[in-house]
Amino acid sequence: xxxxxxxxxxxxxxxxxxxxxxxxxxxxxxxxxxxxxxxxxxxxxxxxxxxxxxxxxxxxxxxxxxxxxxxxxxxxxxxxxxxxxxxxxxxxxxxxxxxxxxxxxxxxxxxxxxxxxxxxxxxxxxxxxxxxxxxxxxxxxxxxxxxxxxxxxxxxxxxxxxxxxxxxxxxxxxxxxxxxxxxxxxxxxxxxxxxxxxxxxxxxxxxxxxxxxxxxxxxxxxxxxxxxxxxxxxxxxxxxxxxxxxxxxxxxxxxxxxxxxxxxxxxxxxxxxxxxxxxxxxxxxxxxxxxxxxxxxxxxxxxxxxxxxxxxxxxxxxxxxxxxxxxxxxxxxxxxxxxxxxxxxxxxxxxxxxxxxxxxxxxxxxxxxxxxxxxxxxxxxxxxxxxxxxxxxxxxxxxxxxxxxxxxxxxxxxxxxxxxxxxxxxxxxxxxxxxxxxxxxxxx
Amino acid sequence: xxxxxxxxxxxxxxxxxxxxxxxxxxxxxxxxxxxxxxxxxxxxxxxxxxxxxxxxxxxxxxxxxxxxxxxxxxxxxxxxxxxxxxxxxxxxxxxxxxxxxxxxxxxxxxxxxxxxxxxxxxxxxxxxxxxxxxxxxxxxxxxxxxxxxxxxxxxxxxxxxxxxxxxxxxxxxxxxxxxxxxxxxxxxxxxxxxxxxxxxxxxxxxxxxxxxxxxxxxxxxxxxxxxxxxxxxxxxxxxxxxxxxxxxxxxxxxxxxxxxxxxxxxxxxxxxxxxxxxxxxxxxxxxxxxxxxxxxxxxxxxxxxxxxxxxxxxxxxxxxxxxxxxxxxxxxxxxxxxxxxxxxxxxxxxxxxxx
Numbered sequence: 001x002x003x004x005x006x007x008x009x010x011x012x013x014x015x016x017x018x019x020x021x022x023x024x025x026x027x028x029x030x031x032x033x034x035x036x037x038x039x040x041x042x043x044x045x046x047x048x049x050x051x052x053x054x055x056x057x058x059x060x061x062x063x064x065x066x067x068x069x070x071x072x073x074x075x076x077x078x079x080x081x082x083x084x085x086x087x088x089x090x091x092x093x094x095x096x097x098x099x100x101x102x103x104x105x106x107x108x109x110x111x112x113x114x115x116x117x118x119x120x121x122x123x124x125x126x127x128x129x130x131x132x133x134x135x136x137x138x139x140x141x142x143x144x145x146x147x148x149x150x151x152x153x154x155x156x157x158x159x160x161x162x163x164x165x166x167x168x169x170x171x172x173x174x175x176x177x178x179x180x181x182x183x184x185x186x187x188x189x190x191x192x193x194x195x196x197x198x199x200x201x202x203x204x205x206x207x208x209x210x211x212x213x214x215x216x217x218x219x220x221x222x223x224x225x226x227x228x229x230x231x232x233x234x235x236x237x238x239x240x241x242x243x244x245x246x247x248x249x250x251x252x253x254x255x256x257x258x259x260x261x262x263x264x265x266x267x268x269x270x271x272x273x274x275x276x277x278x279x280x281x282x283x284x285x286x287x288x289x290x291x292x293x294x295x296x297x298x299x300x301x302x303x304x305x306x307x308x309x310x311x312x313x314x315x316x317x318x319x320x321x322x323x324x325x326x327x328x329x330x331x332x333x334x335x336x337x338x339x340x341x342x343x344x345x346x347x348x349x350x351x352x353x354x355x356x357x358x359x360x361x362x363x364x365x366x367x368x369x370x371x372x373x374x375x376x377x378x379x380x381x382x383x384x385x386x387x388x389x390x391x392x393x394x395x396x397x398x399x400x401x402x403x404x405x406x407x408x409x410x411x412x413x414x415x416x417x418x419x420x421x422x423x424x425x426x427x428x429x430x431x432x433x434x435x436x437x438x439x440x441x442x443x444x
Numbered sequence: 445x446x447x448x449x450x451x452x453x454x455x456x457x458x459x460x461x462x463x464x465x466x467x468x469x470x471x472x473x474x475x476x477x478x479x480x481x482x483x484x485x486x487x488x489x490x491x492x493x494x495x496x497x498x499x500x501x502x503x504x505x506x507x508x509x510x511x512x513x514x515x516x517x518x519x520x521x522x523x524x525x526x527x528x529x530x531x532x533x534x535x536x537x538x539x540x541x542x543x544x545x546x547x548x549x550x551x552x553x554x555x556x557x558x559x560x561x562x563x564x565x566x567x568x569x570x571x572x573x574x575x576x577x578x579x580x581x582x583x584x585x586x587x588x589x590x591x592x593x594x595x596x597x598x599x600x601x602x603x604x605x606x607x608x609x610x611x612x613x614x615x616x617x618x619x620x621x622x623x624x625x626x627x628x629x630x631x632x633x634x635x636x637x638x639x640x641x642x643x644x645x646x647x648x649x650x651x652x653x654x655x656x657x658x659x660x661x662x663x664x665x666x667x668x669x670x671x672x673x674x675x676x677x678x679x680x681x682x683x684x685x686x687x688x689x690x691x692x693x694x695x696x697x698x699x700x701x702x703x704x705x706x707x708x709x710x711x712x713x714x715x716x717x718x719x720x721x722x723x724x725x726x727x728x729x730x731x732x733x734x735x736x737x738x739x740x741x742x743x744x745x746x747x748x749x750x751x752x753x754x755x756x757x758x759x760x761x762x763x764x765x766x767x768x769x770x771x772x773x774x775x776x777x778x779x780x781x782x783x784x785x786x787x788x789x790x791x792x793x794x795x796x797x798x799x
Binding site for chain 1: 480481482483484485486487488489490491493494495497498549552554591592593594595686736737739741742785789790791792793794795
């Protein structure tokens with residue numbers, strides 16, 4: 001069975017919410033929809049205080065090419081446009097909507113019927129994806145249309161679909177594949193048409209055997225889609241790792257996957273593409289996994305954007321008493337939250353409630369130079385060296401040691417027997433080196 | 445500055461003023477004791493690995509060789525191993541507590557391991573006071589004076605052994621004869637090591653089977669190749685060490701001595717297998733050269749490191765005046781480790797292929 005060849009770790013899976021049917025999260029009394037929660041420029045509000053909005057109506061417009069539209073997830077009246085805490089820990093401009101009823105735009109097809117035929121042309125598909133605010137739902141939230149429009153001279157040869165879900169605890173993609181497998185595969189054919197490729201590979205880790213067999217059965221009714229079971233290993237869902245695992249090619253350093261002819265999209269994104277293209281439905285809801293060791297009712301919830309996380313956690317049985325840390329996303333790459341007032345954003349794949357006993361880090365000890373971080377690094381870097389360079393502000397040396405290749409997967413910190421916060425220091429150094437590189441490029 | 449920044453990140457954030465917290469509290473969903481959430485960057489989980497777990501694995505891997513040492517050398521082996529372990533731990537504690545005045549780290553098991561490895565490298569009829577001096581040099585000079593675990597450039601146990609070898613050459617080169625469960629200690633009957641026999645000491649070389657099992661004169665823990673190899677397999681299974689250093693050392697020695705043997709069988713009369721099974725080569729290759737702190741940090745560097753040790757060992761054994769050279773070889777290559785780490789980099793992901 002295939003997997004990526006360099007580095008990687010095997011954290012315990014704890015997929016408590018696997019196999020639990022997707023439930024619909026209740027609509028909140030007030031939705032707070034953040035306007036700047038994706039990679040790239042923030043979107044600009046196009047509604048004002050007091051405006052009436054319907055579900056699916058555009059409320060924020062993309063501010064550039066690498067940016068995405070935002071749509072209302074609820075119907076009601078715009079209360080105000082103000083800043084609100086999001087998962088990053090910063091306050092970002094958000095639209096507050098007081099909910100009245102649940103009135104959808106008439107153009108949205110609410111039927112459950114699966115539409116396979118797609119009559120739109122490639123350019124129309126990409127325009128639809130861009131108009132309907134679709135971003136990568138795996139967590140990075142990079143605007144999808146940007147990936148579909150390769151730079152001049154480059155041509156995609158294969159579409160790689162990410163159904164890996166290598167983060168421990170999270171099951172939102174797994175459950176989506178089980179319940180919406182056919183829709184996802186229709187989404188795959190739509191994107192294949194959009195970027196004009198004849199072949200697609202759906203990578204799924206082998207701990208999701210039910211999803212693999214189901215998708216394999218469904219894939220037989222489509223042309224050019226291959227379901228590829230992958231050996232379980234973190235961070236297989238990393239774009240470059242997945243390409244390596246699926247087609248055995250390494251994306252050269254400093255370049256994008258298109259360099260090896262690959263376009264990678266997450267299964268949840270493909271479901272959103274399906275809904276946008278076939279059902280005329282903008283991206284305003286997503287699946288969120290709520291889980292944790294002490295939680296009572298683990299679950300996968302279909303939640304509207306802007307729903308406070310507290311509401312969904314409440315539906316899953318409430319915050320357990322022993323909670324010491326709340327994480328938006330998975331335990332390896334998710335962000336610790338200071339409050340459950342944070343609302344569901346396009347990149348919110350889950351909420352993880354970690355018991356206090358496991359939440360605190362252990363004391364750091366001397367580096368014993370055991371090379372476990374070097375062995376674990378999926379990018380072939382030397383985390384121990386980068387950390388000490390970062391501590392000593394050796395930015396030039398860090399750049400030479402290719403700190404910008406770091407994908408911040410956390411394998412180094414995870415593996416360190418001395419509990420050293422390797423990634424913290426590397427991330428800090430990476431941000432400074434990134435700034436230095438940008439200033440240098442601006443001067444040229 | 446970074447550290448200040450990070451400390452801030454670790455500081456638990458109080459949620460008392462958050463309205464949502466109040467709502468949850470009112471709804472009985474939160475207890476009063478839970479008024480803090482920890483905010484820290486990812487990752488939020490850890491493998492659970494620790495320094496002690498790694499040291500413990502090496503200690504477990506040394507058990508077969510230890511039992512073989514106790515079998516062949518009896519009481520003396522027991523006395524010197526306990527003396528070395530105890531004095532290493534005590535010296536580390538005293539130095540950390542009273543000289544550095546910091547917290548002690550004797551519970552991580554590294555001092556215990558250094559002590560055991562030191563005793564493995566000593567003849568078992570060595571007086572206790574010499575063992576204690578060796579421990580003091582190993583822990584005090586080679587380890588703590590550089591800043592403790594992780595900062596020492598040279599393998600502490602080997603520094604201790606080589607110091608003793610130079611200071612007490614007579615006691616350090618009179619090895620007891622292997623007698624099962626020997627009750628004698630200081631007055632044990634001595635026997636020459638096979639390598640010393642090669643260098644002119646008159647005696648008969650033991651059979652290859654005896655060399656493999658360890659029935660020969662030598663330091664306490666180095667004699668049984670079989671027991672050491674069992675430990676090696678355990679370490680590989682536990683992924684405590686990688687194969688690169690031991691295999692490259694053993695291969696280099698085997699090939700180099702093999703070439704010498706083929707070129708001139710009369711001058712270099714013994715087979716390469718003899719070199720693999722005698723002296724401290726197995727112990728050195730599997731347990732001393734693979735010391736985390738003093739060996740290179742990536743597979744390519746490890747192979748170069750092992751190659752260097754193999755070459756130097758053979759040169760000392762075959763052409764030098766000492767019968768054995770593994771300790772010197774490892775210490776010399778320890779000195780090259782920082783250079784190797786600087787010059788040899790691991791294979792990077794997406795490394796540009798050379799045109």
